[in-house]
Amino acid sequence: xxxxxxxxxxxxxxxxxxxxxxxxxxxxxxxxxxxxxxxxxxxxxxxxxxxxxxxxxxxxxxxxxxxxxxxxxxxxxxxxxxxxxxxxxxxxxxxxxxxxxxxxxxxxxxxxxxxxxxxxxxxx
Amino acid sequence: xxxxxxxxxxxxxxxxxxxxxxxxxxxxxxxxxxxxxxxxxxxxxxxxxxxxxxxxxxxxxxxxxxxxxxxxxxxxxxxxxxxxxxxxxxxxxxxxxxxxxxxxxxxxxxxxxxxxxxxxxxxx
Numbered sequence: 001x002x003x004x005x006x007x008x009x010x011x012x013x014x015x016x017x018x019x020x021x022x023x024x025x026x027x028x029x030x031x032x033x034x035x036x037x038x039x040x041x042x043x044x045x046x047x048x049x050x051x052x053x054x055x056x057x058x059x060x061x062x063x064x065x066x067x068x069x070x071x072x073x074x075x076x077x078x079x080x081x082x083x084x085x086x087x088x089x090x091x092x093x094x095x096x097x098x099x100x101x102x103x104x105x106x107x108x109x110x111x112x113x114x115x116x117x118x119x120x121x122x123x124x
Numbered sequence: 125x126x127x128x129x130x131x132x133x134x135x136x137x138x139x140x141x142x143x144x145x146x147x148x149x150x151x152x153x154x155x156x157x158x159x160x161x162x163x164x165x166x167x168x169x170x171x172x173x174x175x176x177x178x179x180x181x182x183x184x185x186x187x188x189x190x191x192x193x194x195x196x197x198x199x200x201x202x203x204x205x206x207x208x209x210x211x212x213x214x215x216x217x218x219x220x221x222x223x224x225x226x227x228x229x230x231x232x233x234x235x236x237x238x239x240x241x242x243x244x245x246x247x248x
Contacts, residue, residue: 005193036211038236039247047243065215065227067191067198069129074191074198076215076227087160089213089229091189091200103189103200105213107231112162119171123163 004094005068008075011092011099015052016061024049028098035104057081061088071095079106128218129192132199135216135223139176140185148173152222159228181205185212195219203230 002010007026014023024045033042033051042048059081067074071094079088086106093101112120126134131150138147148169157166157175166172183205191198195218203212210230217225236244 034247035236037231037233040236040244041247042243043245051240051243065196065198067193067196067215069191069193072189072191074189074200074215076198087229089231091191091198105211105229105231106234107161107213107229108234109161110230110232112159112164116175119166119175120164121167123158123165 001097003068004071004073004092005066007094007097007099008066008068008073008092009063012061012063012075012077018053020049020053023052026099028095028100031099031101033102033104035106037105058083125221127192128195128197128216129190131218131221131223132190132192132197132216133187136185136187136199136201142177144173144177147176150223152219152224155223155225157226157228159230161229182207 011026014026027045027048029045030043031045031048033048034040042051059079062078063075064078065076073092073094075090075092077088079086086108089105089107091103092099135150138150151169151172153169154167155169155172157172158164166175183203186202187199188202189200197216197218199214199216201212203210210232213229213231215227216223
C-alpha cells in the first residue's frame with residue numbers, strides 16, 4: 001500500500017493539475033474536511049471534489065513543508081489566489097491509503113504587537 | 125540521540141511547566157523562531173526563553189496533534205490564554221537533538237464565507 005507521504009504528494013499534484021478524477025482517487029468516500037477557524041465541515045468525496053473544482057479565482061498551490069508519520073501528515077503550502085499568496089496548513093489522516101480526514105487552517109497576515117522590540121525583529 | 129518526536133514532547137512539557145531551565149536545554153543556542161503571518165523573528169535561545177517566560181496572561185498549551193518525521197515535526201496545539209482557546213501550529217526543525225527552527229502560525233477564527241451551503245455545513 002502506498003505510504004502516507006506519497007498519498008499527500010499525490011493529493012497536491014492532482015489538486016494543482018485540476019485532475020479531478022485523479023484527485024478523487026486519493027480521497028476516502030467518506031472523507032471529512034473541516035476548517036476549525038470557521039467551524040465549517042464538508043463531508044464526502046463528491047462534495048469535497050466539487051468544492052475544490054468550483055473554488056473561485058486563479059489559484060495555485062506550492063508545498064512548503066510536508067511531514068508524514070504513520071497515518072498522519074501535516075502540510076504547509078503557499079496558496080496563491082489571483083496573485084496574492086497566503087499560507088495554508090492541513091493536518092491529514094490517511095486510512096487504507098486514502099485521505100480520510102483533513103483539518104485545514106488559513107492563517108491571515110497581521111501586524112505584530114508592539115512592546116517586545118528588545119526580543120523581536122522583522123524579517124527583511 | 126533523542127528522536128524528533130521526543131524533543132517536541134519535551135518542548136511542550138517544559139513550556140507548560142514554566143521550567144525555563146529545562147525549556148532552554150531543548151533549544152539550539154542559535155534557535156530561530158519566526159511568525160510568517162507578522163514577519164517577526166526571534167533569534168537565539170536566550171531571547172526565545174525570555175519571550176516565553178514573559179508572555180502575558182494565564183496561558184496553557186494542550187497538544188492536539190504531533191507529526192514527526194526525520195528532522196522535522198509539525199505540532200498543532202490548543203493554546204488557552206485567560207480562558208480563551210486559540211489554535212497554534214508550529215513547524216519545527218530539529219538538529220543534533222535540539223530545536224533549531226520554529227515557524228509558528230496563529231490562525232484566528234473567522235466567519236465562513238456564504239454561498240456554498242450546498243456543500244458546507246457548520247460543526248455543532
